[in-house]
Amino acid sequence: xxxxxxxxxxxxxxxxxxxxxxxxxxxxxxxxxxxxxxxxxxxxxxxxxxxxxxxxxxxxxxxxxxxxxxxxxxxxxxxxxxxxxxxxxxxxxxxxxxxxxxxxxxxxxxxxxxxxxxxxxxxxxxxxxxxxxxxxxxxxxxxxxxxxxxxxxxx
Numbered sequence: 001x002x003x004x005x006x007x008x009x010x011x012x013x014x015x016x017x018x019x020x021x022x023x024x025x026x027x028x029x030x031x032x033x034x035x036x037x038x039x040x041x042x043x044x045x046x047x048x049x050x051x052x053x054x055x056x057x058x059x060x061x062x063x064x065x066x067x068x069x070x071x072x073x074x075x076x077x078x079x080x081x082x083x084x085x086x087x088x089x090x091x092x093x094x095x096x097x098x099x100x101x102x103x104x105x106x107x108x109x110x111x112x113x114x115x116x117x118x119x120x121x122x123x124x125x126x127x128x129x130x131x132x133x134x135x136x137x138x139x140x141x142x143x144x145x146x147x148x149x150x151x152x153x154x155x
Contacts, residue, residue, distance in 0.1 A: 001029065001038065008033035024091050050097060051103045058102070061095070063088055070112065073127035079119050087115045 002009055008031055015028040025042040070084045083102035091111045095103050109131045116124040128143055 003031035003034060003036065004038050005036045006031060006034040019088065019089070021089055023093065048101065050106045051108065052102055054105060061092070061103070063092060066091065066108065066112065069127065070116070073116060073123040073130075074120065079122050079123060080118050087112065087119070089124060090115060
C-alpha cells in the first residue's frame with residue numbers, strides 16, 4: 001500500500017473494522033514516513049459485472065464511476081460520504097443478486113434514484129435531471145410536483 005501523500009510503501013494499520021453492511025473492511029492506516037493517516041477499503045472480489053449501455057456497448061461495472069455521479073448529485077447537500085458509499089454498496093449488491101453478470105445501465109440509474117429519493121430530494125432531482133436527460137423545464141417541473149405531492153401526503 002502506497003501512502004497517497006508521500007508515496008512511501010510502508011504503513012501501519014491503526015484501526016480495522018467492518019463497514020455497516022459488512023461488505024468491506026475499513027482500515028485506518030498511518031504512513032511510517034510522513035505520519036499522515038488515510039483510509040482504505042477492502043472488498044471481496046466478485047465476478048465481473050458487465051453494464052450494457054444505451055448504445056449496446058458493454059463496460060465493466062465501476063463503483064468509482066457510480067460514486068462520482070452520486071457525489072455530483074449530492075454536492076453542497078447534507079449527505080455524508082459514508083452515506084453515498086453505502087448507496088453504491090446497496091446498488092451493487094442489488095445488481096449482483098438479480099443479474100447473471102450483465103445489467104442494463106437504466107436499471108443501475110433507477111436503483112440509484114430510488115436510494116437518493118429516500119436520502120435527499122434535491123440530490124434525487126439533480127441525479128434524475130441528468131439521468132433522464134430532461135429536455136425542458138416542463139419535465140423538471142413534473143418531477144418536482146411528484147416530490148411535492150408526496151410531501152403534502154406525509155403531512
